[in-house]
Amino acid sequence: MIKTDQIHSTACDLMSKAAIEIPEDYHDGLERAAATEDGSLASFVLQAMLENYAVAKEDGRAMCGDTGVPRWFVKLGNDSRIEGGMCALETALRRATAEATNGVPLRPNRVHPLWRTDHNNNVGIGAPEIEYAFEPEGDWVDLITVHKGGLFGTDYRMLFPADGIQGVRRFYLDSLLAFGKRGLACQPAIVGIGLGGSKDTCMTLGKRASTLRVVGSRNPDPRIAELEDSFRELGNSIGMGAMGFAGKHMVIDCHIEVGYCHTGGLPMSVHAFCLSSRRAVARLFPGGRVEHRVDPDWFTPYQRRETVDWPFEREGSEQEAAE
Amino acid sequence: MTPRQVRLSTTPGPAEIAALSLGDIVYLDGLLYTAREGVYRRALEERSPIPIELPGDSATNFHCSPAATIRKDGSYEMGAVTATASFRFAKWLPEWMARTGAKLVIGKGGMTSKDYNEYFVPNGAVYLSTVGYGTGALLGRGIENVEAVHWQEELGLAQALWVIRCRGMGPFIVASNLDGECLFERENAKIAENVARVYAGTKPAVLKRFGEIDDRADEVI
Numbered sequence: 001m002i003k004t005d006q007i008h009s010t011a012c013d014l015m016s017k018a019a020i021e022i023p024e025d026y027h028d029g030l031e032r033a034a035a036t037e038d039g040s041l042a043s044f045v046l047q048a049m050l051e052n053y054a055v056a057k058e059d060g061r062a063m064c065g066d067t068g069v070p071r072w073f074v075k076l077g078n079d080s081r082i083e084g085g086m087c088a089l090e091t092a093l094r095r096a097t098a099e100a101t102n103g104v105p106l107r108p109n110r111v112h113p114l115w116r117t118d119h120n121n122n123v124g125i126g127a128p129e130i131e132y133a134f135e136p137e138g139d140w141v142d143l144i145t146v147h148k149g150g151l152f153g154t155d156y157r158m159l160f161p162a163d164g165i166q167g168v169r170r171f172y173l174d175s176l177l178a179f180g181k182r183g184l185a186c187q188p189a190i191v192g193i194g195l196g197g198s199k200d201t202c203m204t205l206g207k208r209a210s211t212l213r214v215v216g217s218r219n220p221d222p223r224i225a226e227l228e229d230s231f232r233e234l235g236n237s238i239g240m241g242a243m244g245f246a247g248k249h250m251v252i253d254c255h256i257e258v259g260y261c262h263t264g265g266l267p268m269s270v271h272a273f274c275l276s277s278r279r280a281v282a283r284l285f286p287g288g289r290v291e292h293r294v295d296p297d298w299f300t301p302y303q304r305r306e307t308v309d310w311p312f313e314r315e316g317s318e319q320e321a322a323e
Numbered sequence: 324m325t326p327r328q329v330r331l332s333t334t335p336g337p338a339e340i341a342a343l344s345l346g347d348i349v350y351l352d353g354l355l356y357t358a359r360e361g362v363y364r365r366a367l368e369e370r371s372p373i374p375i376e377l378p379g380d381s382a383t384n385f386h387c388s389p390a391a392t393i394r395k396d397g398s399y400e401m402g403a404v405t406a407t408a409s410f411r412f413a414k415w416l417p418e419w420m421a422r423t424g425a426k427l428v429i430g431k432g433g434m435t436s437k438d439y440n441e442y443f444v445p446n447g448a449v450y451l452s453t454v455g456y457g458t459g460a461l462l463g464r465g466i467e468n469v470e471a472v473h474w475q476e477e478l479g480l481a482q483a484l485w486v487i488r489c490r491g492m493g494p495f496i497v498a499s500n501l502d503g504e505c506l507f508e509r510e511n512a513k514i515a516e517n518v519a520r521v522y523a524g525t526k527p528a529v530l531k532r533f534g535e536i537d538d539r540a541d542e543v544i
Contacts, residue, residue, distance in 0.1 A: 064460075181514075244514075
């Protein structure tokens, strides 16, 4: 049994960690970009960002004044049990979000879309989002918080098989140019692309591709991995850098996730995870152990499964582990 | 080449503003205030009296919502500050600048050269962009004190009018000048040279969108 108190306290830690500490994989990616950026203004910007990460950590301040819109991704091992059930978990996450907003502090960004009501705690109707996934093994719970920026750098388009890969390439470039100018996308960013699914899952896939995969990770389909490499290079060959200034680095990495879609369509979404790529991850075990890690490890083979049944029976996988 | 660095007052004189060049890096001293759509609406559309003396107290308008909280004892805690995109405020800025005498507008992404020529230059004002975006922790270090927060009841913490005393707050980048030139448009022009090359081999999407077709009587296929 995983205790509600522990979920709450770990969630509070994750909220402040996400806001204050730049994830290691993104930091290293940006450092590599800064080392080779030759546009003088773009280069100044990247150096200032690296300094900003250090100051944020030293002072315990949020990296950016816009601390994004906090959300949660929860993954449960099939054998996990939550004290008080899943509604208790949701309350603990909402409480942690509100407390961290006033504690860190974060910017209370969430308002009612029409009445602009602000509870000053980032909690409201549908906020924070809490999304779930499951894994066939394990008695643990993964808590992942992502505080993605909410305004620019994201777009969706229904393409068609006739548009093909060149159409995908074109919409990718459209999104980078549209939101890269004046730096609205807060690049260089981790760019996530969702291909396929229904309209809503297409958006979800792209958002998760940008926020739940680490820099350097590649899609297990070798042809998609190749596309990720080539799109990363393509984005960096536009000649646009940080803040839309002339430069060489627009895309720290490009991640593509796919889902099966309607036979007539090729829906596509593009998402940019900004210069303060706020994410934090921890796994909670029954008995109180908590392990923090960098990689959300969201897209496991199980999440990307194509078959009706999950091929590995429980006994089978134990046997495999024993071997 | 490292950009030139300048220390500037938040109530700068005409000569100091005239000396600024596109791409200069600026650090600010003095009082500045945050104002964005919430404050503009309340002050300009609802005609509520502006609760501070402008430009006497400050001639610097920051398009910002801080990551801040008001403690139980009424004091303020401000962690990080960064700008929000300014182009959305073009609707209110001409009147705001005329009424408040703002000389420095700080935000994200700048305005168009049309905006600069129409109401920045005539007001003797320039635009400073935050860096990044955003160097929220660095800017947070430049805050000496939160002097006041107005209209937080009416507008919420994010939209309230915060009055901040800053010392060496920066970096900011000079993004417009008194000739009405725009740093971002200058950079866009450099990038425009590459557009045809990166798009080579691609065709417009099969299904168009309004916007790609401007006649709403037309269809998108």
